[in-house]
Amino acid sequence: xxxxxxxxxxxxxxxxxxxxxxxxxxxxxxxxxxxxxxxxxxxxxxxxxxxxxxxxxxxxxxxxxxxxxxxxxxxxxxxxxxxxxxxxxxxxxxxxxxxx
Numbered sequence: 001x002x003x004x005x006x007x008x009x010x011x012x013x014x015x016x017x018x019x020x021x022x023x024x025x026x027x028x029x030x031x032x033x034x035x036x037x038x039x040x041x042x043x044x045x046x047x048x049x050x051x052x053x054x055x056x057x058x059x060x061x062x063x064x065x066x067x068x069x070x071x072x073x074x075x076x077x078x079x080x081x082x083x084x085x086x087x088x089x090x091x092x093x094x095x096x097x098x099x100x
Contacts, residue, residue, distance in 0.1 A: 005076065015067045032045065
């Protein structure tokens with residue numbers, strides 16, 4: 001059995017007022033998680049990666065015009081999300097090795 005991690009599972013959704021900024025936010029998010037829908041990502045992140053993501057998003061959005069919502073579902077190793085997906089299937093992000 002693998003050792004537990006400090007990673008949490010997050011659902012991150014965003015509403016960006018400008019198309020150019022929306023593309024920038026999508027590119028940032030694509031580096032941190034798996035795309036689920038138009039402006040929704042599922043991410044498995046350590047505290048350090050979450051801080052890095054928040055910083056990258058803060059640089060990409062405009063306060064007052066854009067909105068990013070980060071939902072913490074809990075520890076990724078033990079969380080049991082109840083998902084209902086109509087249409088495409090959705091699976092919880094599994095821990096994978098990161099090659100740098």
